[in-house]
Amino acid sequence: MTTLEGAKPGPTAMVSALIHGNELCGAIALDRLLSTKFSPDRGRLIVAFANVAAFSRFDAAHPYASRFIDEDMNRLWSRETLNGTRKSTELARARELRQFAESADFLLDIHSTSLPAPAMLLCGSREKGRILAAKMGYPFHVVADIGHTSGVRLRDFGAFNNGASAKSSVLVECGQHFDKNSPTVALKSIVAFLKACGMLDDTPEQFPALPRRRGQKFIEVSHAITIRSDGFAFSREFRCFETIAKAGTRFAQDGTREIVTPYDDCVLVMPARQPLRGQTAVRLGRYVAGGKD
Numbered sequence: 008m009t010t011l012e013g014a015k016p017g018p019t020a021m022v023s024a025l026i027h028g029n030e031l032c033g034a035i036a037l038d039r040l041l042s043t044k045f046s047p048d049r050g051r052l053i054v055a056f057a058n059v060a061a062f063s064r065f066d067a068a069h070p071y072a073s074r075f076i077d078e079d080m081n082r083l084w085s086r087e088t089l090n091g092t093r094k095s096t097e098l099a100r101a102r103e104l105r106q107f108a109e110s111a112d113f114l115l116d117i118h119s120t121s122l123p124a125p126a127m128l129l130c131g132s133r134e135k136g137r138i139l140a141a142k143m144g145y146p147f148h149v150v151a152d153i154g155h156t157s158g159v160r161l162r163d164f165g166a167f168n169n170g171a172s173a174k175s176s177v178l179v180e181c182g183q184h185f186d187k188n189s190p191t192v193a194l195k196s197i198v199a200f201l202k203a204c205g206m207l208d209d210t211p212e213q214f215p216a217l218p219r220r221r222g223q224k225f226i227e228v229s230h231a232i233t234i235r236s237d238g239f240a241f242s243r244e245f246r247c248f249e250t251i252a253k254a255g256t257r258f259a260q261d262g263t264r265e266i267v268t269p270y271d272d273c274v275l276v277m278p279a280r281q282p283l284r285g286q287t288a289v290r291l292g293r294y295v296a297g298g299k300d
């Protein structure tokens with residue numbers, strides 16, 4: 008954990024990487040940030056390398072094995088779980104990170120995807136998350152989602168998911184875990200985030216320039232399909248953002264349960280690479296008008 012102080016007062020922001028130990032792009036981007044002696048123009052930036060224990064076990068021969076040690080660190084962010092008596096490697100670390108997350112006005116949590124997918128912001132279900140995503144203007148895709156039934160994400164922790172609080176957060180998926188471009192996406196996302204938070208005026212010259220602003224595509228998630236059986240399979244290979252034209256089209260089977268699209272023009276968001284019982288197989292959503300900027 009490192010804190011970078013700006014010359015002028017301003018908000019407190021946190022940028023976290025390695026909530027999943029095999030998602031390296033955020034750590035590479037934050038290492039670049041720290042090695043260039045970066046500091047924001049205003050406010051305080053908390054830089055967090057989250058699941059360092061899992062990351063330290065990273066083995067290129069088994070690149071998916073170091074996502075976590077005991078449990079998924081991005082399902083632990085409810086007060087009940089953090090305040091509880093249960094113990095795990097990830098819970099111990101989450102309890103250390105908690106005070107920093109609570110002190111932040113803004114949070115950017117950096118991730119990457121198992122399957123190749125376009126970079127996207129996950130802005131949660133609140134209007135304030137959409138506004139933050141629209142202010143960032145990058146990446147191009149924004150998914151307004153409802154999290155996972157298996158536990159609360161850091162993005163949705165406490166005040167970040169409270170509509171009465173001004174605190175706001177986004178999660179960025181920077182492309183596939185081992186895509187050579189994903190650290191660059193992570194760096195651009197950090198710059199876009201700090202600008203949106205009012206903490207940075209210009210892109211530092213040692214960082215990649217942001218693309219020209221263009222209209223983002225917002226997808227509103229309506230369903231997260233949780234896997235109930237050991238016999239889940241998609242009806243064909245999906246990557247991300249495929250649109251299925253007709254309501255009632257079967258796209259997966261979960262044991263004896265047929266899973267069909269609930270409406271026309273249904274967009275599939277981040278299908279799981281290895282569907283496992285209890286986890287999210289895919290989210291379903293629709294393209295909608297963007298957030299207010």
Ligand SMILES: [Zn+2]
Binds near residue numbers: 026027030118119
């Ligand atoms: Zn992740």
